[in-house]
């Protein structure tokens with residue numbers, strides 16, 4: 001269903017990052033080309049090597065790495081152009097805030113700003129963060145700009161709290177991706 005589609009998966013620094021391993025694997029099995037872009041903080045939770053092994057492709061973590069290595073195809077532009085869909089999961093409060101305000105200080109946010117493809121945001125965070133008025137405002141603003149949202153769900157969170165902020169399950173994310181890009 002996703003054969004020939006390029007799905008860019010942006011992974012941010014949240015505990016739910018480990019669940020994205022199974023999403024990347026499922027996307028590959030569904031025939032998609034999967035480009036993974038990780039923030040610096042995402043790499044504290046899961047290693048690029050894990051995503052590289054599961055996607056069968058180099059994982060992108062650094063805005064300047066490719067050009068500094070002498071590759072003149074600029075990563076964020078090439079990634080933005082090739083993506084049929086960008087999915088950011090887990091999307092942290094930090095990245096929502098940056099995107100809502102047009103900030104582009106790392107490879108993921110810069111790629112999103114450069115892209116014309118639809119962007120699906122899959123937030124995951126502590127309930128207090130999700131309910132924070134600034135985050136609410138950022139979510140509203142992102143919706144107005146055309147960003148799509150999936151979740152978060154209510155439930156038990158890794159921090160021990162219960163409430164809104166739990167990342168939508170990878171299987172549901174896959175179904176949403178198939179609906180948008182399939």
Ligand SMILES: Cc1cc2nc3c(=O)[nH]c(=O)nc-3n(C[C@H](O)[C@H](O)[C@H](O)COP(=O)(O)O)c2cc1C
Pocket residue numbers: 011012013014015016039040041042090091092093094095124125126129
């Ligand atoms: C153990 C741990 C878990 C975290 N989980 C989340 C999370 O689920 N959602 C979130 O928005 N921030 C979470 N944070 C905070 C982010 O890692 C922090 O805001 C960071 O700056 C995000 O960077 P990034 O958005 O560039 O990946 C967590 C931090 C720690 C130490």
